[in-house]
Amino acid sequence: MKTVLVAGGAGYIGSHMVAHLVENGYRVIVADNLSTGHRDAVKDVPLYVGDIRDGAFLDRIFSENSIDGVINFAACSLVGESVKKPLKYYANNVMGSVSMLDAMRRHGIGYIVFSSTAATYGEPEKQPIEEQDRTDPTNPYGATKLAIEGMLKWCEKAYGIRYAALRYFNAAGAAPEKGIGEDHAPETHLIPIVLAAALGKRSHIGIFGQDYPTPDGTCIRDYIHVKDLARAHLLALLHLEKTGESGIFNLGSGTGYSVKEIVETARRITGRPIPEKIEPRRPGDPSVLIAANKKAAEVLGFTPQLGLDAIIADAWAWHSSHPEGFGDRV
Numbered sequence: 001m002k003t004v005l006v007a008g009g010a011g012y013i014g015s016h017m018v019a020h021l022v023e024n025g026y027r028v029i030v031a032d033n034l035s036t037g038h039r040d041a042v043k044d045v046p047l048y049v050g051d052i053r054d055g056a057f058l059d060r061i062f063s064e065n066s067i068d069g070v071i072n073f074a075a076c077s078l079v080g081e082s083v084k085k086p087l088k089y090y091a092n093n094v095m096g097s098v099s100m101l102d103a104m105r106r107h108g109i110g111y112i113v114f115s116s117t118a119a120t121y122g123e124p125e126k127q128p129i130e131e132q133d134r135t136d137p138t139n140p141y142g143a144t145k146l147a148i149e150g151m152l153k154w155c156e157k158a159y160g161i162r163y164a165a166l167r168y169f170n171a172a173g174a175a176p177e178k179g180i181g182e183d184h185a186p187e188t189h190l191i192p193i194v195l196a197a198a199l200g201k202r203s204h205i206g207i208f209g210q211d212y213p214t215p216d217g218t219c220i221r222d223y224i225h226v227k228d229l230a231r232a233h234l235l236a237l238l239h240l241e242k243t244g245e246s247g248i249f250n251l252g253s254g255t256g257y258s259v260k261e262i263v264e265t266a267r268r269i270t271g272r273p274i275p276e277k278i279e280p281r282r283p284g285d286p287s288v289l290i291a292a293n294k295k296a297a298e299v300l301g302f303t304p305q306l307g308l309d310a311i312i313a314d315a316w317a318w319h320s321s322h323p324e325g326f327g328d329r330v
């Protein structure tokens with residue numbers, strides 16, 4: 001497999017994927033509408049700006065390039081927004097995947113790695129969460145990703161398109177040595193919010209609830225470095241090419257950290273005070289979410305290599321050197 005199309009490749013995880021593929025000798029084509037992505041996140045690779053729901057746009061990409069496989073990150077991904085605007089999420093996420101799979105069918109592309117989410121599980125029945133556990137999303141974002149997973153299964157049966165659906169837990173970190181990191185507007189992820197407080201861009205970090213049934217009373221989550229995520233995607237693509245066996249895989253560290261542990265680790269690494277304020281619980285926040293990652297290890301040969309200190313140190317290096325992110329927000 002020599003040439004890979006990365007849809008959503010100008011976004012946070014997508015740009016790290018592009019950098020990892022280039023580093024490993026692949027030719028990379030990026031498709032992105034730049035609604036949340038950044039031109040400066042894409043380094044020295046062809047960038048097609050457009051919407052993957054546009055079949056003619058995808059036909060042009062596939063006709064002009066000899067694509068061997070697809071990695072699809074293109075999606076709206078804000079849980080809160082999805083509850084308020086479910087039709088936006090179905091129109092963008094599901095229809096975008098319909099369009100991509102149809103274009104792959106037309107052009108004879110046989111492999112796709114799909115960016116899914118732990119939100120497909122909803123409220124977990126047990127910890128750690130395994131791939132065969134119940135899927136019952138509690139928001140439209142997770143529901144759209146689960147719908148696409150189902151579509152992938154049926155497209156494999158009908159068209160022979162092999163797939164790996166990767167259910168992420170909490171992606172974090174950056175690749176400061178490559179000049180890329182996390183730049184969302186608005187920012188909803190805990191670690192960049194904590195680091196914004198360390199930079200003085202926020203007055204404090206809000207901790208939503210300290211009465212959960214956890215050791216320190218705050219929610220526990222599983223964090224995985226974005227560099228490890230990129231490595232997992234490439235291993236998934238190689239697995240499909242080698243075996244032709246589709247599958248669904250959790251991507252997480254298998255270790256949980258509480259909100260207070262994240263804040264304390266950030267204080268230690270940044271040397272900054274980071275004020276905190278206890279606020280009311282947010283509705284629907286589970287107390288603990290941790291991935292069982294045995295399947296990815298056994299089938300893909302993937303185990304995370306970078307722990308929480310590396311995640312926060314790399315994120316801090318990025319945010320402290322790019323206090324305005326990529327600087328392209330109007």
